[in-house]
Amino acid sequence: xxxxxxNNLTKVFGKNSKQALRLLDKGLSKEAILKETGNSxxxxxxxxxxxxxxxxxxxxxxxxxxxTLIRLINRLIEPTEGSILIEGEDLSKMxxxxxxxxxxxxxxxxxxxxxxxxHRTILENAEYGLEIQGIPKEERQKKAIEALELxxxxxxxxxxxxxxxxxxxxxxxxxxxxANDPKILLMDEAFSALDPLIRKDMQDExxxxxxxxxxxxxxxxxxxxxxxxxxxxxxxxxxxxIVQIGTPEEILVNPANDYVEKFVEDVDRSKILTAQHIxxxxxxxxxxxHGPRVALERMRETGISSIFVIDNKRNLQGYITADxxxxxxxNEISDLKKIIKTDIPKVEKDTALHEIFAIIHxxxxxxxxxxxxxxxxxxxxxxxxxxxxxxxxxxxxxxx
Amino acid sequence: MLDNLLDFMPxxxxxxxxxxxxxxxxxxxxxxxxxxxxxxxxxxxFVSEDLLMNIPPVIFILIVAILAFFITGKxxxxxxxxxxxxxxxxxxxxxxxxxxxxxxxxxxxxxxxxIGVPIGILMSKSKIANTIITPIxxxxxxxxxxxxxxxxxxxxxxxxxxxxxxxxxxxxxPTVRFTNLGIRQVSKDLIEASDAFGSTGAQKLFKVELxxxxxxxxxxxxxxxxxxxxxxxxxxxxGAPGLGKEVLSSLQRAQVGPGFVAGIGIVILAIIIDRxxxxxxxxxx
Numbered sequence: 249x250x251x252x253x254x255n256n257l258t259k260v261f262g263k264n265s266k267q268a269l270r271l272l273d274k275g276l277s278k279e280a281i282l283k284e285t286g287n288s289x290x291x292x293x294x295x296x297x298x299x300x301x302x303x304x305x306x307x308x309x310x311x312x313x314x315x316t317l318i319r320l321i322n323r324l325i326e327p328t329e330g331s332i333l334i335e336g337e338d339l340s341k342m343x344x345x346x347x348x349x350x351x352x353x354x355x356x357x358x359x360x361x362x363x364x365x366x367h368r369t370i371l372e373n374a375e376y377g378l379e380i381q382g383i384p385k386e387e388r389q390k391k392a393i394e395a396l397e398l399x400x401x402x403x404x405x406x407x408x409x410x411x412x413x414x415x416x417x418x419x420x421x422x423x424x425x426x427a428n429d430p431k432i433l434l435m436d437e438a439f440s441a442l443d444p445l446i447r448k449d450m451q452d453e454x455x456x457x458x459x460x461x462x463x464x465x466x467x468x469x470x471x472x473x474x475x476x477x478x479x480x481x482x483x484x485x486x487x488x489x490i491v492q493i494g495t496p497e498e499i500l501v502n503p504a505n506d507y508v509e510k511f512v513e514d515v516d517r518s519k520i521l522t523a524q525h526i527x528x529x530x531x532x533x534x535x536x537x538h539g540p541r542v543a544l545e546r547m548r549e550t551g552i553s554s555i556f557v558i559d560n561k562r563n564l565q566g567y568i569t570a571d572x573x574x575x576x577x578x579n580e581i582s583d584l585k586k587i588i589k590t591d592i593p594k595v596e597k598d599t600a601l602h603e604i605f606a607i608i609h610x611x612x613x614x615x616x617x618x619x620x621x622x623x624x625x626x627x628x629x630x631x632x633x634x635x636x637x638x639x640x641x642x643x644x645x646x647x648x
Numbered sequence: 649m650l651d652n653l654l655d656f657m658p659x660x661x662x663x664x665x666x667x668x669x670x671x672x673x674x675x676x677x678x679x680x681x682x683x684x685x686x687x688x689x690x691x692x693x694f695v696s697e698d699l700l701m702n703i704p705p706v707i708f709i710l711i712v713a714i715l716a717f718f719i720t721g722k723x724x725x726x727x728x729x730x731x732x733x734x735x736x737x738x739x740x741x742x743x744x745x746x747x748x749x750x751x752x753x754x755x756x757x758x759x760x761x762x763i764g765v766p767i768g769i770l771m772s773k774s775k776i777a778n779t780i781i782t783p784i785x786x787x788x789x790x791x792x793x794x795x796x797x798x799x800x801x802x803x804x805x806x807x808x809x810x811x812x813x814x815x816x817x818x819x820x821x822p823t824v825r826f827t828n829l830g831i832r833q834v835s836k837d838l839i840e841a842s843d844a845f846g847s848t849g850a851q852k853l854f855k856v857e858l859x860x861x862x863x864x865x866x867x868x869x870x871x872x873x874x875x876x877x878x879x880x881x882x883x884x885x886x887g888a889p890g891l892g893k894e895v896l897s898s899l900q901r902a903q904v905g906p907g908f909v910a911g912i913g914i915v916i917l918a919i920i921i922d923r924x925x926x927x928x929x930x931x932x933x
Contacts, residue, residue, distance in 0.1 A: 324840050352846035363837035367859045377845040380855070428845070 249336060250297035251431060251464040252304075252321065257294045257330035259316055259488075262287030265328045278487045290316035292488040293330070300431075301462040305475040308485035314468045317485070318436050321466065322355055323347060334432070352381050355432035356425035360440055362417045364409040370396065370420050371405040377428040388427075395427040396420070398457065415446035422454075426461075435467045439474065451477055472511060476500070476520055484508050496520065518602035518636055523595050526635045527617045527625030532556050535565050535584055540576040543568050543584070554613045556623060557588055564623040566590040567613055594618050595627075601635060608632055674802050685804045692808045696751035705743055709734045712920070719927045726923050733916035740909050742891060749880050749890035749917060752808060756815035756876040761869055764820045768827025768865075769853065778828070785821040793818050793879060797886050811879070811888030819875035826868020830861030866929035873925055877918050891917070 260268040268287040271280070278289045291313045298304040308314045319325040321332055323339060332339040334354055342350060356377060364373050371389065372379075374396050378388035396402055399419040409417055418438060425433055439447045451474060458465065469475050475482050476496040483493045484507075492504035500520055503509035531550050533543050535557050547555050547570050557565045566588040576587045593611045595604055597619055604627060608615050614626040674681065700708070709731055716726040737746050771778045796817050800810035834857050842852045858865075884892035891913045898907030 319840075322844055324843055348846040348848065350846075351844060357841070357844040359837055359841060361837050363835075363841035365838060365841075365856060365860075367862075376842075376855075380845060380847045380851045424845075434844075 250333075251300045251335055252298040252466065253333040254297065254321070255295050255331045255333070257291060257317070257320055257332065258328050259290035259313075259320055259325060260287050260328045261290055269329060289313075289488050290325075291320060294485075294488075294490050296483055296490060296493055298464055298466060300464050302480045303458060303465045303467055303478050305467045305469055305479035305482045306485060306490075307469050307472060307475040307479075307482055309470060312485040313488035314470075314485050315436055316488075318357075318434050318466060318468050322351055322357060322434060352377065352428065354430055355434055356428050356430040357434040357436065358418070358421045358425050358438040360437035362409070362414075362421045362441070364417055364420055364424070366409055369406050369408060370401065370412070373409065373420055374423045374427050376424060391429075392423070392427045395423040398426060399423045399453070413446075414442050415450060418442060418450065431464060433463050433465045435465060437468050437470065440470065447474070454478065472515055473519075476515070484511065497525070501525075518605065519600055521601045521635050522597065523599045523601075523604060523615075523617045523627060524597040524624075526601070526631040527597075527627050528631065530556050530614075530616070530623060530626040532558050532623065533568075533584075535559050535588070539582045539584060540568070540573040540587065544570060544573040544577065547573070556592075556616060556626065557584060558623050562622045564592065564594070564616055564618055564621060567592055569613075592616050597624060601632065605632060605636075670799050670802050673799075677803075681803045685809050688812075689804075689807060689809045692751055692755060692812070695755070696748050696808075700747040700751060701744060705734075705738050709738075716920075716924070719924060721927075726920070726927075730920050733920065737913045737916060740913070742894065742910065742913050745889070745891045745894055745910070746913060746917065748808075748888075749877075749892065749914070752811055752815065752880060752883065752888060752890055753873065753876045753917075753921070756812045756819060756879070757869070757873045759812065759816055760820040760823055760872045760876065763816070764823030764868075764872065765827050765865065767820075768824045768868075769831060771824065771828040772831035772857075781824070785824060788817055789821045793882050794885070797882065801886050806887035808888050810886050811883030814883055814886070815876045815879040818879050819872045822871035822875065823865070823868045826871070827861065827865050830864030830868075831857050833864065834860040863929055866925070870922065870925040870929070873921055874918065877914070877921065880914065 258269065258272070260272075262268065262285065264285045264287055268281050268285045268289065271284060272289065272292060276284070278292070282288055294317055296304070306314045306317060316325060320327045321339075323332075327340055330340065334350060337350070339347065339350060365376065368376070371392055374392035375388050378391060383391075393402065393405065396405065399422050401416060401419050401423060404412065404416070409420060412420065418441075421438070439450045442450060454465075455478065467475075467478055469478075479496055481493060481495055482499050484491045484499065484504075486507050492499060492508050494502075499508060500512050500515065500517070503512055531546055531552060533546060533555055536559060543555055543557075547553065552570075554567050554569045556567050559565055568584065568588055572587045572589070576582075581587065592613065593607050593615045595607060595615055595617055597617055599617075604615060608627065608629050614628045616623055617625045617627060703711075712730045712734060713727040716730045717724065720726045734746075737743065767781065771781050793814065796814040797810070800814045804810040804813055838856055838860065839852070842856045847855070880888070880890055880892035881895050882892070884890065884896045891910050894910035895907055895914070898904075898910065
């Protein structure tokens with residue numbers, strides 16, 4: 249069962265929300281509705297579900313409704329229509345008391361501008377969620393300190409937030425959210441206010457923490473690189489509508505429409521695509537049963553100048569060039585082991601494109617993609633360039 | 649012909665209506681006003697005569713100086729000024745007047761805060777309350793302060809109690825306004841954070857809004873105290889004792905000297921109280 253399940257969630261800002269909803273049903277655009285009713289559509293019938301332990305990134309430009317959407321999930325903004333199921337319970341139908349209970353126990357939020365309480369110490373900030381639940385001081389301090397130690401701030405308990413740097417403040421924000429031990433973390437552009445290096449650190453740290461905590465994380469971002477780094481799945485929003493939901497690869501490789509395509513256009517593909525996306529099936533010969541003649545014949549058939557040699561367990565042994573093969577035939581050498589070259593450039597399946605670029609530049613032969621020494625595929629120079637240009641044939645099947 | 653245009657109806661009896669309304673109030677709420685007059689009057693007399701005046705002036709000045717020293721972060725400026733200033737008032741023979749004025753100002757200010765802060769909170773939470781109360785506050789502040797003396801006398805007779813009542817009306821608005829403003833100014837982020845963790849309204853108010861609004865509220869309280877002090881001369885017209893009474897009687901007899909001396913006393917008190925409330929605000933930040 250999905251931890252968060254959102255159906256048809258809609259927010260219309262303004263007085264005549266009913267009228268605006270009718271117009272939405274008729275399929276009018278956001279601008280048309282604003283003109284007609286004076287209401288602004290924040291989120292337009294968003295539906296998605298987030299599984300336990302998943303990082304689900306909602307991405308869009310400013311004004312796309314992503315911040316409204318995350319606030320609808322914990323009802324900081326009241327939805328106009330639609331349902332929000334948290335572990336099967338409909339949050340949109342809860343009364344104040346039940347809503348408070350859900351906010352206290354099920355989900356915590358991390359804010360873009362940190363939103364720490366400046367009059368409270370770091371420890372008191374981290375305690376806040378537990379304090380309002382009426383948990384005794386000793387117990388809540390213990391939990392808060394644990395959370396602060398988790399984010400590496402165990403030594404700053406009695407400082408005020410104003411004394412810490414931005415990155416450290418957001419760690420406090422994260423610790424405050426974690427102290428409650430909620431199932432769900434709502435992170436609203438949590439790292440956007442940090443400078444790029446710190447941001448990357450925090451992303452790494454979040455992924456690190458996530459590998460042990462297994463929270464369900466809803467992460468808002470306007471930064472595609474961040475979304476691709478963090479997201480198990482990504483939802484792209486535009487004008488309050490979710491345009492596409494998919495894994496990072498799916499979004500990158502098969503943009504649902506022009507908008508998504510435009511969005512992903514500027515992505516540094518060399519950091520996103522990996523060896524497995526551009527490798528192709530290798531031509532191989534077996535070291536035990538084949539000789540130079542077969543090697544040369546294979547190369548002639550497929551129009552290549554070198555061929556990879558494997559053993560019967562698909563372990564990569566080396567390669568043979570066409571020149572060496574024909575020399576061997578002339579000199580009547582039949583054992584491949586005598587002419588095999590072993591200085592093969594090798595990369596793993598998940599090596600990023602920009603690293604392959606440097607390797608392939610110095611290499612006379614295609615780069616071998618291996619997994620535990622077993623040959624998986626090869627990468628030729630042309631494929632790298634094609635993938636970088638964005639029109640290359642990128643093979644998603646390999647990624648599965 | 650044109651003049652007659654304005655005379656389309658006879659004079660509206662506003663003043664008569666106010667008169668009879670006040671009289672009605674006085675009669676109807678006598679059960680309320682009379683005990684206030686009696687007990688509160690006794691209480692004020694007790695504070696000024698039995699409490700403050702029984703403290704030897706030396707001790708009083710010393711206490712003020714020590715408080716001033718610590719409240720300003722261990723600096724000597726305010727402490728030294730308090731010693732010299734208060735001694736000067738004593739030297740001029742106005743110690744009893746000073747004690748009476750202090751009683752009036754402090755009690756009026758305390759009541760203003762007790763009444764003003766909750767009203768300010770109410771206004772910050774309710775749009776309707778805000779719309780209704782704002783013009784009333786404007787009215788309270790712009791109406792000449794002398795006018796409040798008349799119903800004050802009708803309700804409470806003469807003396808300290810009507811003085812406090814008139815000061816209350818005149819001095820409460822800044823506390824109300826600044827409390828309202830302070831709470832509205834708390835950043836939306838913090839409110840959202842407080843809500844997102846499941847705070848109740850009261851938890852949000854006491855753990856986030858009021859602490860964040862504290863500097864603004866304190867600025868309002870400082871204004872309230874200053875306004876209460878500015879009422880001492882006016883309140884003396886209805887028999888409130890204190891430094892104001894000296895100023896008033898000097899005015900009536902056209903004596904510049906005694907008037908100036910009593911006036912200086914008020915200024916010294918004003919400076920001390922102002923610096924005290926301002927530093928109270930800074931202390932914790």
